[in-house]
Amino acid sequence: MHTMTDPRQVSVERGGAALRVCSPAYRLTLDQDRPFARLEDAGGHVFTDLFLAPSLHTTRGLDRTARLHPPEISEEDGAVTLTFRLEGGIWTHKRLILRCDDAGIDSHVEVSGDGELTDVHLFGGHYNGQQRWGSGFFQSSAFFTRVFNPEPYKREHRTIPAAQSTAIDVMGTSLPGKAHWFFTPAPLVYAFQQELLEPRLALGADQGGAPEYHEYLRDELRAAPASRWLSVSVVAPVDELNFTSFHYDGQETAFALRLAYEGQTRVEGQFRTPTLRLAFADDPYDAIAQNSARHAQLGHTQLDQGALPEWWNTPIQCGWGAQCYLVRERGGRAPDHCTQENYDGFLAALDAHDLQPGILVLDDKWSAAYGTSEVDRVKWPDLEGWIARAHERSQRVLLWWKAWDPEGLPRDACVLNDLGEPVTADPTSPVxxxxxxxxxxxxxxxxxxxxxxxxxxARTPSGPGLTRHGTAWGIQLLHRLLWILRDEAKRCKSDALVMTHTPHPVFANATDMIRLNDVNIEQDVTEQMQHRARVTRAALPYHPVDTDNWPMPSMDAWRAYTRLQPQLGIPSLYFVTHVDSDGQALTPDDYQLVRESWAQWRARRGG
Incomplete structure (x- = not known):
């Protein structure tokens, strides 16, 4: 190839019908005969051919591209920018921009027009611009074999086959297909890994497919797989995160990415998609750390909270596990047992074993109505006095707060469905x-x-047809809810603690502590919680971590996790006398184990 310019670490080269952008970390090669850009790492390992004609669908029609123009090239600030103009489809104007710096590539799409966005397909889309390649929905090639998704799913697979689809979102329940509420949201980061291709993939052309593709596969078999990972992540301010989910849509040898706007984002004039950052990383957790640092670098978040109140880092006792055990003993539902009398009993049992937690959590349901958070005086006749007495013992008290629940709220404070019925609280409503x-x-x-x-x-509202007062939706709407809660809390008490399970960089100003959330009892406890802690540390390195402690599949699992807790974050205890899953009683050795775990944590904290 003939080098046009090479004054910096990023250079542009031309040769024949090809154009190449080179940096110390990667090479991006375009061929004017194909609507793709090939991305290789520094060692020459091909990870993907990125499809360059995105589709931004709306409720009024499906978007497509009839012509992809050669890119306009500009060079400035140590980067090369490629701007592709696209014709056809439902938008007045559409452009794909790739900004290539020395470490990675930032990609976004700009459109002009009107409509309510539904699905935005990136590095995939409907295309009919070259007869040679046919028409229809095109995707990017997947020369990687595994995909890492940081969001914990029920099966706890850290990576999945590249041909399998997955998503990162702000929803989830225990229902089929939705058992991934543990982080809402996880960092919007996917990481792609190459493994050795199996010999059966290197078939001759007579087995189907283009001969050049099979020739490429044969070449790949002779080379070691790449040692680094390719990450694709969303890097954007919170007001651009008005979608509910970030999808990896995979199939055999191909993939595309998708943002789900659900018809809830109105475009009037100009719209710019959130930036997708492509970069190479040592491992998936490094990819998350890079994503977090990039957010901070661009001013989308402030990660460092500064000096933290000492009491934030003291051992936590949450009454939920003990409430659940009382269901076995007395019947009813666990929320029925959140009473002042029961919690006095919990503290007495712990005190008898020389356990004095620094933080006490009153769990579900101390309040009369979720939406208004007024105390249930039948259950808690003297909540004020109970909290005051805890303060006299140098203990702090957190109240369990259920996000989104409209119980007790007027209709004009709620997101409504087609029948005018409340679905959730509405953080965009002034009421x-x-x-x-x-x-x-x-x-x-x-x-x-x-x-x-x-x-x-995870009860973030989702779907078409829902109505609200303002424009925020998806991740942005959840952030709005938590920001209001935390903002008012800090106005009341500067050291107020807000604990959430939102380990995403833009939530740094909407949370103080990240909770690792419920244990998935169908999979290995320590492995899954180590993963969650690593994700959290990479995404929000200055936020303390509540290690959680419930539910547990067995007493042995509880003991193993209790030993591990000080290595992951703040020890948290949900049980008082028994583990609720099998009804086993805690032994003197178990109480000693908790004391040792708490002592280890205090030692790690320097006191």
């Missing part, structure tokens, strides 16, 4: 914001609590 802020002041100033354990953030 709900006023209700929530009053509730926070009541809980912290009148009742005396010190912060909140947030749960059920």
């Amino acid at each position: 709900y914001e006023a209700i929530l802020r009053r509730a926070v002041r009541r809980m912290l100033l009148e009742y005396g609590a010190d912060g909140f354990k947030v749960d059920f953030s």
Whole structure:
């Protein structure tokens, strides 16, 4: 190839019909005869041919591309920018921009027009611009074999085959296909790995497919797989995250990426998709750390919280596991057993074994109505006095707060369905914001609590047809909810603690502590929680971690995890006398194990 310019670490080369952008980390090669750009690492390992004609669908029609123009090239600020103009489809104007710096590639799409966005396909889309290649929906090639998704799923697979689809989102329940509520959201980061290709893939052309493709596979078999991972992640400010999910749509040898807007984002004039960052990393957790650092570098988040109150890092006792055990003993539902009398009993049992946690969590359901967070005086006749007495013992109290639940709210404070029925609270409603802020002041100033354990953030509203007061949706809407809660909490008490399970960089200003969330009892406990802790540390390195402690498949699993907790974060204890899953009683050795775990944590913290 003939080198046009090479004044910096990123250079542009031309040769025949090809154009190549080179950096110390990668090579991106375009061929004017194909609507793709081939991405290789520094060692020459091909990871993908990126399809360059995206589709941004709306409720009024499906988008497509009839012509992909050669890129306009500009060089400045140590980067090369390729701008592709696309014709055809439902938009007045559409452009794909690839900005190539020395470490990676930033990609986004700009359109002009009107419509409510539904699915935005990136590095994939409908195309009919070259008769040679036919027409239809095109995807990028997958020369990688495994895909890493940081969001914990029920099967706890850290990587899946490249031909399998997956998603990172802000929803989840225990229902089929939705058992991934543990992080909402996880970092919006996928990482692709190459493994040795199996010999059966290197078939001759008579087995189907283009001869040049099979020749490429044969060449790949002779080379070692790449040692690094290719990451594709969303790097954007929170007000651009108004989608509910980031999808990896895979099939054999191909993939595309998709953002689900669900018809809830109105474009009037100009629209720019969130930036996708492509970069190479040593491993998936390094990819998450890079994504987090990139957010901070661009001013999308402030990761460092500065000096933290000492009490934030003290051992936690949450009553939920003990409430669940009382169901075995007394019947009813676990929320029925969140009473002042029971919690006095929990503390007495712990005190008898010389266990004095620094943080106490009153769990579900201490309140009369989820939406208004007023205390249930039947269950808690003297909540204020109970919290005051905890303070006298140098213990702080968090109140469990259920996100999204509309119980007790007026309709104009809610997201509504087609029948005008409340679905969730609406953080864009001034009515709900006023209700929530009053509730926070009541809980912290009148009742005396010190912060909140947030749960059920996975009930983020999703789907077409739902109506709300403002424009925020998806991840942005969840952030709005948690930001209001935390903002008012800090107005009440500067050291108020808000605990969530949102290990995403833009949530740094909407949470103080990341909870690893419920244990998946169908899979290995210690492995899954180590993974969650690594994701959290990479995404929000300065936020403390609540290690959680419930549910547990067995007493042995509980003991193993209790030993591990100080290595992952703040020890958290959900059980008082028994493990609820099998009804086994804690022994003197078990209480000693907890004391040792807490002592280890204090030692790691320097006191």
